[in-house]
Amino acid sequence: AGIAAGFAGVSGGFAANLMISSGDAVLSGFSDMAAKIMDPNYNVVASCNYFFMATSVFLIVIMGTFVTEKIIIPRLGEYKENGDGTLIEESAEMSAKDEKALKIANFVFLGIILFIAVSCIPQNSWLRNPETGSLIDGSLLLDAIVPLFTILFFVPGLVYGRISGKFKNSRDLFNGFSNSMRTLSGFICVAFAASQFINYFNYTNLGRILSINGANVLQELNIGPIPLMLVFIFVSGFMNLFMTSASAKYAIFAPVFVPMFMTLGISPELTQVAYRIGDSCTNIIAPVLSSLPIILQAMKRYDKDSGFGTLVSCMLPYTVVFMVSWSIMLVIWMLLKLPLGPGAYIYM
Template identity: 50%
Template sequence: MEQRKSYKEKQKNKNLFAKCLDGIEMIGNKLPHPVTLFGLFCIGIMIISAIAQAMGLQSTGELINRATNELELQTIKAVSLLSRDGIVYMLENAVSNFVNFAPLGMVLVGMLGIGVAEGSGYISALLKKTVAITPAKLVTPMVVFLGVMSNIASDAGYVVLVPLGALIFMSFGRHPLAGLAAGFAGVSGGFSANLIMGTIDPMLGGISTEAARMIDPTYTVQPTANIFFMMASTFLIMFLGWFITDKIVEPRLGSYDNNSKMSKEDDNLRNLNDKEKKALKMANATLIGLILLIAICVIPENGILRNAETKSIIDHSPLMNGFVPLMAICFFIPAVVYGKVAGVFKNEKDVCAQLGSAMSSMGGYIALSFVAAQFISYFSYTNLGTILAIEGANLLQSIGLNTITLMIAFVLFTGFINLFMGSASAKWAIMAPVFLPMFMKLGISPELTQVAYRIGDSTTNIISPLMSYFAMIVVFAQRHDKKAGIGTIISTMIPYTVFFLIGWIILLGIWMALGLPLGPDAFMHYSM
């Protein structure tokens, strides 16, 4: 009775927002296992697509023809998965959908290095060192900031920063799911923010250029078009993520019973013994050597890790395209050095055994990736996401709004569409030809439209099960809480989505009111 009364008192003292999050988590976690859930999603999209095709659902809009890279007026029709062609598609593409599922290869290759680093004790030693030199009050902003900055390497932050965020928090005696949430918020919720250009900038700029030339054949949206706004956004996301994690997310998660493997190995997480110190120094020296070697391959204008034609470090360069294997190497080699010096690895057989152990721990993720890959592929094949985007654009176009209100509405619309279409570039390829010309006619620059799109695209990533890496985040969470499910992740991340949206919209409004440039020669207004 006393325990029940205590629980009721706790519930009574919670505010409405916290109770809503608890309700979302409870309902979400009562759903079937994520593998089963995505399987049901697949069945659901089959039925919906068949009904949509039978009803003749279609939409017409100007879209980029991927074959010719030109804008064309296209009529997009719903395609049934329960037709002969649909059934053949599902059978013939089941393997390729799985094999080509973008997160799968990145995660598994990354784990070859990270798994050995964990098994050798190298990551544990790094965390102990981090705990020793980092003020406890700065742990949260550090994790969020590093998550944001990891976006220069495209999606690598999901593989590295999110699980490391959990371990860093646990090293400080804090709840690992709060650290996971902080890392996830930085990597995914702050996907468009950064202090320097990332791989997404030239990609979006290229699509925007093609769409803008429908109105002005000479117009070019540079990769640096949003850099000033995104630099300011980096600090906004860091401070908002810091506040949300420490004041909302972690208090709601409560205390954590730290019976992890890490704490069993060493109860005093702030100290290293002499052998660990020596091993860490040699491993770090090896890591620095590898980084210098990479730098030698990048800094010269003809460096082998630069784009052979454009000499770019960012745009389609071996450095960016091969970042995950390079990252795996930078974990693997120092980890082997650490393990050998620390006495964890006696010979190469121990290293190979650890590689196998790292892969075996990913069995659940591999199973989940199979069904998630099928669902995302089915959604694309049926054209339902494209139709939703075009019809939504037509609706937004028909509403007469002033510039600031229109941009806010566009941010919210993009955030909603992002719940159903996870790929930033694929979604922009559909939306840019519709919105950019329309807004240019209203005197709004393509650069401003692109900024608004990026805000909406980033903020709802963290609550969308259709986001490619969402399934992986659930698996990472289950390492620390076996009961964690989709409901746990969504309820934990909703505060970030709400505050990031509000904060980013306010920043955009201030930026527009002051008429500040979004990047070099990238302004708010466009004159026909």
């Protein structure tokens, strides 16, 4: 039950965050490029979904708690240790040196956040737009969000590695970089193909042609923006069962759907929100999710008879409840015409 709750929070509520994340920066970049197919002057920024996604955190926590307490725990019944009476493997305790390194690294982490926050306060701050003083539109804070996140995690990691003794010299640091880059190699390959895909769409005007023709069909159907977004959420969630990379999938979706929905008066920011809802909810039941072997291995530590079927049966209620409640929240948001983020609205 603990593994199910943790997995649901991390992957099922994947898009919901109280902070602007690197995912916001990546997806808004695709939305921005796709929006420029229809309007070269349109800008989509990393904070465009912040209001909706920050509010979604509370929804996901409440719904996740409800499913865990009322559905998952009663369904699993009484715990029988490891199925055969053997003791559960205990986690290794941290050494005093590692604990000291972790504490100092955490203080460095908080110090960097505090420095960035304080730097944003002055009206003439170097992180603001030098002309308007805005922290949102054209500011260095959002333009440099990716390198800022890099510094935010690299510096504390370097401090921890140095104090704990894991980084004794530059070779150890290099090996750490190499091991991290291995996990990104698949994404880099996909990003290269995705960039070509978007460029071909722009060069051939296929994105514009598909968008206009698709918009004409949707206008004839006259199903309205709310049913349209609900269908798009379902399509995103269904495709996520076969291709779980949010950025790679959106690189294909954005050049087609963003301009198409713009023609119908739906903002790129709303299209991005609907995509993120569908993409998040089905992660936990997708058989091709990269973290699935880790989850299954963790489950077998506590129940040797568990497998993929056990995992899916535990996670399916989360998927259904998250999808339904999150979609209802979006419908309410659309009916009230609330902003999705700073300067980001539902309709064009």
